[in-house]
Amino acid sequence: xxxxxxxxxxxxxxxxxxxxxxxxxxxxxxxxxxxxxxxxxxxxxxxxxxxxxxxxxxxxxxxxxxxxxxxxxxxxxxxxxxxxxxxxxxxxxxxxxxxxxxxxxxxxxxxxxxxxxxxxxxxxxxxxxxxxxxxxxxxxxxxxxxxxxxxxxxxxxxxxxxxxxxxxxxxxxxxxxxxxxxxxxxxxxxxxxxxxxxxxxxxxxxxxxxxxxxxxxxxxxxxxxxxxxxxxxxxxxxxxxxxxxxxxxxxxxx
Numbered sequence: 001x002x003x004x005x006x007x008x009x010x011x012x013x014x015x016x017x018x019x020x021x022x023x024x025x026x027x028x029x030x031x032x033x034x035x036x037x038x039x040x041x042x043x044x045x046x047x048x049x050x051x052x053x054x055x056x057x058x059x060x061x062x063x064x065x066x067x068x069x070x071x072x073x074x075x076x077x078x079x080x081x082x083x084x085x086x087x088x089x090x091x092x093x094x095x096x097x098x099x100x101x102x103x104x105x106x107x108x109x110x111x112x113x114x115x116x117x118x119x120x121x122x123x124x125x126x127x128x129x130x131x132x133x134x135x136x137x138x139x140x141x142x143x144x145x146x147x148x149x150x151x152x153x154x155x156x157x158x159x160x161x162x163x164x165x166x167x168x169x170x171x172x173x174x175x176x177x178x179x180x181x182x183x184x185x186x187x188x189x190x191x192x193x194x195x196x197x198x199x200x201x202x203x204x205x206x207x208x209x210x211x212x213x214x215x216x217x218x219x220x221x222x223x224x225x226x227x228x229x230x231x232x233x234x235x236x237x238x239x240x241x242x243x244x245x246x247x248x249x250x251x252x253x254x
Contacts, residue, residue: 032228042066046068047113049071054070069086070086071099110145116174126180143186148192152192154211194213206245215247217247221244
């Protein structure tokens, strides 16, 4: 084969790979069957509400008339939440006493935790979430939603290699958190998003119980899916990936 022909074949392969990478994969969607909200609305306790996904969830809940209590550290920036008429309890997820106190004299219908920290030592991804799950169980607050990540637990192979490399210290902790939640006896839903962005909603995000699901999702779309799961008792006991049909890795992460 001539050098020119080799070059043309290599170019064709590269073009084919680029075209393939731009194609979105539609994984089997989890069909939501939202139940009626309780009379008087829901009251959510959110760990990780001051920014990113937790903040987006708080916005959705408040906009539809639910109540939100945010568990925040003394040093947290509350400015985005103060505009939303959110209640606050102060503490540290790594301090079991303050987490337990957050559940005292409450009427929470559900708890959401999105806490994670790449640079913290120790990281709260397992230890902090373990405290939250144990405190909820002791307070008999059954409904628990955990935002984990694709790559944790039995979805390790679904995460792209760059994500597995970047999160190599966090994925085992997130797996431990998931395992503990499944063991503690709560009505759990675990949501594993793909790569996260902070762009505007696309309205094309969905949940899937496929362990092969992988992709990207905007935090605002993820928040909508989390709220749907809160309302949907059929999501109890499920581990669901959250991805967007219109976003493709790696191009849409750039």
